[in-house]
Amino acid sequence: MNFDRIKQITLGLLLSISFYANATELKVAVAANFAQTMKEIATVFEKDTGHKLALTQGSTGKLYAQISQGAPFEVFLSADDETPEKLITEGKAIAGTRFTYAIGRLALWSPKPDLIDEGGQVLKTDKFRYVAIANARVAPYGRAAVQVMQKLGVLSSIEPRVVQGESITQTFQFVSTGNAQLGFVALSQINENGKLKSGSAWIVPENMHEQLRQDAVLLNPGKDSAAASALLSFLKSEKAKKIIASYGYQF
Amino acid sequence: MWTPEPEVWQAIWLTVQLSAIVTLILLIAGTPIAWWLSRTNSAWKAPIAAVVALPLVLPPTVLGFYLLIAMGPEGPVGRVTQTLGLGQLPFTFPGLVIASVFYSLPFMVQPLQNAFEAMGRRPLEVAATLRASPMDAFFTVAVPMALPGFLTACVMTFAHTVGEFGVVLMIGGNLAGETRVASVQIYDYVEAMQYPQAHGLAAIMVAFSFIVLLLLQIWRPVTRKGA
Numbered sequence: 001m002n003f004d005r006i007k008q009i010t011l012g013l014l015l016s017i018s019f020y021a022n023a024t025e026l027k028v029a030v031a032a033n034f035a036q037t038m039k040e041i042a043t044v045f046e047k048d049t050g051h052k053l054a055l056t057q058g059s060t061g062k063l064y065a066q067i068s069q070g071a072p073f074e075v076f077l078s079a080d081d082e083t084p085e086k087l088i089t090e091g092k093a094i095a096g097t098r099f100t101y102a103i104g105r106l107a108l109w110s111p112k113p114d115l116i117d118e119g120g121q122v123l124k125t126d127k128f129r130y131v132a133i134a135n136a137r138v139a140p141y142g143r144a145a146v147q148v149m150q151k152l153g154v155l156s157s158i159e160p161r162v163v164q165g166e167s168i169t170q171t172f173q174f175v176s177t178g179n180a181q182l183g184f185v186a187l188s189q190i191n192e193n194g195k196l197k198s199g200s201a202w203i204v205p206e207n208m209h210e211q212l213r214q215d216a217v218l219l220n221p222g223k224d225s226a227a228a229s230a231l232l233s234f235l236k237s238e239k240a241k242k243i244i245a246s247y248g249y250q251f
Numbered sequence: 252m253w254t255p256e257p258e259v260w261q262a263i264w265l266t267v268q269l270s271a272i273v274t275l276i277l278l279i280a281g282t283p284i285a286w287w288l289s290r291t292n293s294a295w296k297a298p299i300a301a302v303v304a305l306p307l308v309l310p311p312t313v314l315g316f317y318l319l320i321a322m323g324p325e326g327p328v329g330r331v332t333q334t335l336g337l338g339q340l341p342f343t344f345p346g347l348v349i350a351s352v353f354y355s356l357p358f359m360v361q362p363l364q365n366a367f368e369a370m371g372r373r374p375l376e377v378a379a380t381l382r383a384s385p386m387d388a389f390f391t392v393a394v395p396m397a398l399p400g401f402l403t404a405c406v407m408t409f410a411h412t413v414g415e416f417g418v419v420l421m422i423g424g425n426l427a428g429e430t431r432v433a434s435v436q437i438y439d440y441v442e443a444m445q446y447p448q449a450h451g452l453a454a455i456m457v458a459f460s461f462i463v464l465l466l467l468q469i470w471r472p473v474t475r476k477g478a
Contacts, residue, residue, distance in 0.1 A: 061442045068444075130342055135425065137443040163342045163424030166442070174424065178324045179341040 031079035033186035059167035061138025074222025084217035097218035104212035132183030144209035145184035187248035285363035311417025342424035366400020
């Protein structure tokens with residue numbers, strides 16, 4: 001192969017890369033617990049407005065790290081209200097655009113039909129080997145899970161049996177594969193149209209942990225994007241709220 | 252100045268233990284595989300060699316995903332371990348050892364196979380004419396001749412296990428002192444925005460990896476002269 005040919009191919013590759021980079025997709029960072037719900041909202045939003053969305057899911061802590069290091073996301077749907085506020089303070093997000101798009105609910109869940117009782121007393125028994133939670137250092141749902149175990153007075157006794165998923169998605173995966181017999185997941189992961197999809201669950205009363213107030217915010221790269229502001233107002237619409245509520249979120 | 256927390260030493264010690272045990276197991280299990288691959292004319296040679304090399308090209312997530320399913324309570328491996336009273340393997344140190352044995356297999360087998368192939372059949376034929384049994388000839392002729400290959404294989408296996416991340420993340424469950432190895436600890440620090448701690452541990456890993464590769468480069472000319 002001669003040198004000119006290599007140059008041509010390289011140029012071609014570079015052009016195709018820039019083509020993809022320039023595609024007019026709105027880049028949205030979504031907290032893992034909301035990913036499933038957001039997929040459904042995205043379908044409706046894209047049909048209604050013609051804008052295209054590129055969703056990236058992850059734990060709130062990881063997405064925050066990426067955004068603060070300059071990741072080109074335009075909208076951020078966090079799993080808490082502190083992280084969006086922090087991004088505004090740090091000048092990475094636009095003040096005045098933050099609002100609560102959903103209030104999340106925590107659930108103790110097992111794919112087994114009878115394992116979980118109302119009140120989570122199963123945590124005081126030996127009926128399980130592992131209980132999975134999301135990483136409490138980076139995921140709001142993990143922090144809430146720790147608070148619930150503290151309230152129940154079981155945290156210190158079952159701590160060696162607590163395994164941590166890097167996000168609520170992996171936590172769900174640990175439980176659904178049966179490797180952890182039960183786990184604290186987001187209600188949205190096990191709920192469909194107001195019903196439990198499978199197994200048994202205890203929907204944790206809201207007064208047992210800090211409220212899972214989930215805020216959205218416009219990030220600096222989305223400042224002048226029509227698609228970004230369209231998405232933010234769409235999230236406040238009745239149409240979106242109906243979908244969000246169907247996954248067990250509140251407002 | 253960064254002062255390492257106890258959890259850092261715990262993670263490093265766990266990583267060293269894991270890598271040492273995996274290297275030892277693979278030395279024992281990988282040597283016969285490499286020897287067989289270097290000597291056989293069987294039709295099975297190509298498929299077995301391909302299976303051994305699989306972890307080189309597969310994303311760790313594939314391995315981690317299958318292991319999580321297979322070692323889970325409903326999986327084939329999980330059923331066996333539970334019947335044997337060993338309990339389940341994910342989230343445990345023995346589970347990590349088994350996963351890492353698969354993950355690092357090619358790093359042991361391939362250098363050994365190359366070393367065995369490089370020595371040719373002649374030395375062992377000579378040993379056989381001197382009435383050495385095949386076992387005897389293997390340990391007194393083949394092993395000493397392939398010693399640089401053994402060294403490379405062990406160092407690569409150890410280093411590769413130290414650098415393992417994806418598989419551990421998927422089946423480890425992040426338990427301190429049990430499955431939270433150095434690479435996962437770094438990931439944790441980065442996610443929690445504890446950058447000074449992440450820097451400290453990451454620097455140790457870079458230094459370690461560089462020294463290992465440097466030593467391998469220094470040893471390599473000896474390998475060529477010896478072969």
